[in-house]
Amino acid sequence: MRSRWRVPESRFRRCATFGLLRYGELLQLRGLDRRQTDHPRLSDAGRRRDGRRDATGGRVVTGPEAGERDYDVVVIGAGPAGLAAAEVSARSGLSVLLVDENEDVGGQILRRRLPRPGCSPAGAVVPAGVTFLNRTTCVGIHPGFMVSLDVAGKGRASSARAVVVATGAVEQVFPVPGWTTRGVMTAGAAQTLLKGSGVFPFRAPVVAGTGPLLLATASQLIRAGVSVRAIVEASTPRPGLRDLAGLARGGRTLVEGAGYVKDILSARVPILSGYAVTEVRGGRAVEAVDVRKVDRSWHVVAEGSRRSIECDSLLLNQGFSSSTDLVTQAGADLDWDARARVWLPWRSAELATTVPGLYAVGDCAGVGGRELAAVEGELAGLAVAVAAGRAEGAEAARRKAERRRRQLLRFRRSLDPMFRTGDGVTTWLTPDTIVCRCENVSARTVSAVAGVGAGSIASVKLGTRAGMGLCQGRTCRHVVQAMLDASAGVPPTAIPDEPPRGRFPIRPVSVDVLAHDGPSARHAEVSPEPDEESVT
Known part of the structure; x- marks a missing residue:
């Protein structure tokens, strides 16, 4: 029988799982004792700036100065792809800023339960020579690679010579x-x-x-x-x-x-x-x-x-859908992947996008899993190092990584078609089924707008507010598109008329972030005028 522990009232309202709890209790799982201390202690040599320690010498920065400087490389996303790109770049002698929304590195796949204070999760540590900015959201990439950051509700900006986007994918x-x-x-x-x-x-x-x-x-x-x-x-x-x-x-x-x-x-x-x-x-x-x-x-x-x-x-x-909003907001072009039936960033052999110096790696450029993401991160890090003139030993490492990437891509091309979403999925909906949870939009409402000529996601958004909530359509966009295709009799293999494009800011932000008196605010003033898809 599982033991129980009660969340103190002072913490209960802040609990991330508040909406999932019953009777104010959480169930503790068998074999996962929250008091166990199996995490190794780390030496003082790797002490982090915020009081925690890191085994590799990488550091975490917090506070007012967080992110306010220039770097050779900014890596956005600290999952397997971002970690690999940051590590290879730092090993080449480049200054690297690694940014992630979570407290620790590792992303979703390498997340580990409740690391003890002073320890990083096992198997996912800040690489040596890398500055890690946690609890931070990148809300835009501007010309000249000025990166706008939301650091715990405060606006910050960093500039870089190259940017590696490794933002992963969203559950579908x-x-x-x-x-x-x-x-x-x-x-x-x-x-x-x-x-x-x-x-x-x-x-x-x-x-x-x-x-x-x-x-x-x-x-x-x-x-x-x-x-x-x-x-x-x-x-x-x-x-x-x-x-x-x-x-x-x-x-x-x-x-x-x-x-x-x-x-x-x-x-x-x-x-x-x-x-x-x-x-x-x-x-x-x-x-x-x-x-x-x-x-x-x-x-x-x-x-x-x-x-x-x-x-x-x-x-x-x-399945999953690649997070391409940041890449497209930065100006990169998308290509239609007929095999996966999705829009993905166009990439060169070095995994660079159509914007010179901007790289897209991992699941944000095509869902492929942890190992493929790490290999692509390594290749991007090597490409950044070569572009910066730090190419010593890069060629042999690049050939080895490319060979493994080809093997993993062949594996994914055999696996993914077996689990492709069928076009009959929209037939399960009833008129009262909620399609957009943020704005409480039902299938009946979407069908009614589609029936009077709304043929695009932007038109449905304007007519129903579907996709205008907190998630900005990341949860319901594919559902609305499937309903439009079914209504118009469009086959699943058809290419949509226009790829999605992200607009600054790509996440809802506070006025404090937009009012930041720095490079990000200046670039926000000259951002392109929003079109109908950016209406919020």
């Missing part, structure tokens, strides 16, 4: 009737709870959607002592011989996947392949989900195939 979820019921969250949110705080507020979840993340999430929950009721996989993977040859290039990813499957089989968790959750049932909280048999296009094949699974939560994930 398609709504189903009842998905706003308490207890429905993304699979990534569940992972964040497990890794970041060692807690999970539900006992019997169903994991549903498509893709390898379902297996990873279920495995992590099982290891934490959670009773997973079922894994509902809408796709039916059937790899051919050519696909198997490509999958064999997965290396460590395949080994990790095998471990997930072993955990799931050992726990006897049923895997329903070719089924989809089409409705969430419950009053104030999730009580059960309805699943139905779907074909390869995700259309329900038989009304009589409905079955109900009792559960207290639903974890959804239908």
Whole structure:
């Protein structure tokens, strides 16, 4: 039986999981004792400027001076790609600023639960020679590589000779009737709870959607002592011989996947392949989900195939979409990737965009996983070093990294088509299903606007406010586009008329950030006039 601990009232309102708690309590998971002290102590030689220590000599800066200086390289995003780019650049003797919204480096994939004060998460430390600016959001990149930063609500600006964007990807979820019921969250949110705080507020979840993340999430929950009721996989993977040859290039990813499957089989968790959750049932909280048999296009094949699974939560994930808003705001062009059916930054062999000196690496330029992201970060770091005249030993390292990148790309090209979202996903919606949660816009409202001639996301935004909330369309944009395509009879392989473009500021910011008396404020004054897509 899991033990409980009560959140003190003074901290309860600040708890990030407030909306997921029941009765003011968090469940502590078996085997994850918050008091355990398995993190190694670090020597005083690596003490950070903010009082914490780092094993490698990298430093974290906070306070009024944070970010206010020039660097050779600014790396935005401290996940696997950003860490690799920062490390290689710093090793070449360049001054590097690494920026991330989180407290510590590692991103979502390398996040570890509750590091002790004075320690970085295992396997993810600030590289030697790198200045790490945490709790910081990059809200814009301006001409001359003047980078506007939101540092805990205060505006800061840094200039650089080169910028590496490694902002990752956003979880993609398609709504189903009842998905706003308490207890429905993304699979990534569940992972964040497990890794970041060692807690999970539900006992019997169903994991549903498509893709390898379902297996990873279920495995992590099982290891934490959670009773997973079922894994509902809408796709039916059937790899051919050519696909198997490509999958064999997965290396460590395949080994990790095998471990997930072993955990799931050992726990006897049923895997329903070719089924989809089409409705969430419950009053104030999730009580059960309805699943139905779907074909390869995700259309329900038989009304009589409905079955109900009792559960207290639903974890959804239908893949990821690359975060291209910062790259496009900086002026880089996008190309249509017909294989993945998404707009992605155009990149040269050195992973540079159409803006000289601007590089896009990792999942923000095409979802590929941790290992591919790290390899691309290394290649970008080498390219920056070569451009700065620090090319000693770079050629051999570049050839090795490029060879591994080609292998991983072949692996992803074999894996990704097996878990592609079907165009029948919009047929699950009812008129009252909420599409945009930020602005409480229903499917009926979007369909009505589309029926009177709204043929673009910008038109729907102006007519319904869908995409104008806090997330700025990152959660609902793909849903609205799918509904427009279905309404107009556009096939999934068709190329959209216009790629999305980010506008400054790419995140909601306070007046203090915009009023910062520095380079970012001056560039904000000369930013291009917003078009209809930037209306907020």
